[in-house]
Amino acid sequence: MLNLIKKDFFAGYLFLFGIIILAPFITWMEIWAMIDDFGGLILGIFTLITMILCIASAFIFMAVDSSPNTDMIYASLPVKRSTIVAARYITSYMMMLICFLIIILTCFSSVYLFNKSDQAFNILLSLRGIASMSLFLIFILSFILPFVFTFGAGKGFTVALIVQIILVISLPLIKFIFNLVSGIIEFDIALFSRFLKSTLRWIIALPAYQAYILIIFIIIIVITISLKLSIRFYYRRDL
């Protein structure tokens, strides 16, 4: 396992240097432009760009590794396919979190070194903000990875993206179907909605340590399900 992780970083060290240089540069540009031109940090856009950067860095790191079809070479080594998948998971999450950490440090540097502060940083740079963002990033990457192990890096990412777009587009459709069904079989959609809202309120109101335990618990479940799916798909994949 350790050899595989070392291999990934050894093979992708040029890309890692690229991220170490590019991620702070892009983040500073964003902060400067938003504060100077728009009078403040636009939280939604900033968060979205941060997420794209982090996911892209994990994905490109993985694509660098499998671009010259090295999968075949490594699958012929005396290593179980499940170990290959697990190692690839660790390196992808590590790469994503390294990028996220660099962005967070860049934000701190802009506040404390360059006096480019904004109210939005109170949320972004709080422990709960960082934890929630990490959870969200891990959730998205965990969703993408099984597709990557089923179809390969490029095709897998495209399929995952299409599925995500379909899910987002189909949300209003699901709501419409729910409304339709509730009209026919008298399903109380308001009850379902109340349940979701009260659950969210309960999570937000949790004391800090309980919230973090819950986040860690959710992360473990999400990663475990994703990993199990990826291993199953990768075993069936013809290389």
Place this chain on the structure above:
Amino acid sequence: MHNVLEIKNLRKDYGDFCLDDISFSLPEGFIMGLIGPNGAGKTTTIKLIMNLIMKNGGSIKIFGKEHIAHEVEIKSRIGFVYDNPNYYEHLNLRQVKNIIAPFYKDWDEAIFRELVDKFQLPLKKILKKFSRGMVMKSAIAIALSHHADLIIMDEPTSGLDPIFRRELLDLLYELLQNEKKSILFSTHITSDIERIADYITFILGGKIIFSTRKDEVLENYAIIKGGKELLNEETKRFFRGMRISEYGFEALTDNVDNIKKALGSDIVIDKATLEDIMYFSNMKDHHA
């Protein structure tokens, strides 16, 4: 004499191509050549042996063990050379070796150095700047550096110049003389097989045509040449493949005795090369 590789009724269905009912075995200490035209199923067979693709049926035993259940143990004793060894192009050979070597507990740095010197490979040049022959030599050096008991190579000599091809074949032969190693390699360069193989497995259209000792193949098969007037439904039955021109016919047979009886002295019988066998087996009646 026990078999290091035993394949029984192996099957892989791709929809438009099916590797069907493949069975053969490789005894310890011998070289087997897997021959067949492009698209015959050689690479698919090798990928199945290496568990790079899933089989649809049959069994594969390597060193007497089921190849999936004992995958890690088996692969640590195999030296594998793929026909398109795609290592990281931005790394040099030393770096690639540093990545691969820790996976093998029997990695022998001295052998690797010796082979690198022998093949005149630069350790510090990035692989992107390597020629195909150099990439292949690198893959071979890596595959032979961990004391593998079974060496599996898919088209190892394609893209190599004749001098290095001959050197590689000598090296493989030398390996076999000094140690109890077994080698399975696929190629469509039949002269390579004729030079060093002990056994030959011929695959065509996803099916085994024969899998036997090379001497037996070369003894049994012959090229028959004669006039067109000799051809009729009765005599055609003896031929595996035939080329008919306006001057006569040329055909492959594995039934020389019966041909002699049927056609007497009106024919010329030549020894068949492996290339002849591949060529004629791949065709039915062909009119030039």
